[in-house]
Amino acid sequence: MTAQVVQLLASLVAIFGLAWLAKRMGLGGDVRLRDEDEAKALARAASCGFEPVDTVLDRAGIAALLRDESGRIMLLRRHGVHFAARLLASHEGARLDRNFLTISTGERSFGAVTLDLGGRAQEWAVALRRLGGVT
């Protein structure tokens, strides 16, 4: 039993040590969306068949909203050094505050995202309203 506890503690030290080293070595980094083309490519990769016709990037490049021809809207947001996407099902959970649009997908683990969309925030809030309520 003592040997197993020692083994467990040594494993925990090794695990947190490696994660600390990864941070210390500067691995990962501060990833941002370069441009709309990159956001579109990521959206296509996230959902096969989703072909963006309109895209808006958060000013800091940490998130984007994309719309396809059929009016579906995808939220793309940074997750570590990658991006995770969700197709939005309704406008509920979207709040507009001047240039800032906050979107909650309804998934607690995914969290809410606030996008600084500048002058296009209003336009995208309207697009989101077209999605309607929860179905």
Place this chain on the structure above:
Amino acid sequence: MKLDPVTLATPFFILLVLAEMVWARRRKAQAYEPRDTLNSLLMGLGSVLTGMLFAGTVAAVMLAAYDVRLATIGLQWWAWSACFVLDDFAYYWIHRSGHRVRWFWASHVNHHSSQHYNLSTALRQSWTSVIALNFLIRLPLAVVGFHPAMIAAVAGVNLIYQFWIHTEAIRRMPRWFEAVMNTPSHHRVHHATNPQYLDRNYAGVFIVWDRMFGTFQREHDDLRIHYGIVKQLGSFNLLWTAFHEWIGMARDVWNAPWRHKLSYIWRVPGWTHDGSRDTSDMIRTRWQSCQPDCGTSPKP
């Protein structure tokens, strides 16, 4: 102290992760992300702990099967070799069912939920594989006459082999090796979410099983691989990582009409009675139907 092959190999795992991190620092800093690494390694530790917790139960079931064995196979060298090959064959089917049956996927998804592909991803193992009863697929080996201790040992060696193939640092092995063995290239395909790569290359050690059963897919050098799962987690929460698919499956079963409830357990992941989500087959079919215009992102 437990001294199975995997425990003995653990110090080498740590050293190799460290070596790959040094490689990443020089060549590709985004190959690692500290929170992702922490998540993967803690999943690995949790997997070892749950494995220890249920080791007695698994051993009892395997020994019960061995008690009704058809023959007694000793500990000769050829028996070890035969057991290794047959265990790898069983692993192929365990792994394939892990992707094609949602019950098993709920456990195996943990290994795929990182958007990274590095040696720490190899250690990102499920906490619930024993509960999912994956090990039952190995029972025939005991019934045939291989001793459960031998089966456990070769399964451990199989797992150790699979560690080094979780890397982007190695592009290709020699052609003969790629033809027979599972390699980093083959297994990158397995971890990809690109439509043409979904549910391919289930092999553990020998890629020949995929070639035999029609699930082999070669890696294309000009295609950027996106790793992870079709619906990326978007979270570094450890408990969510461990249990999200079990929770999702339970919700689906709860909400489904009675006649569809079981289908959410045994059918392919992504299946819904109303067609509101995609299975990997549906994604691949859609991708094939819109070629060459969609779904491929060339390497930057």
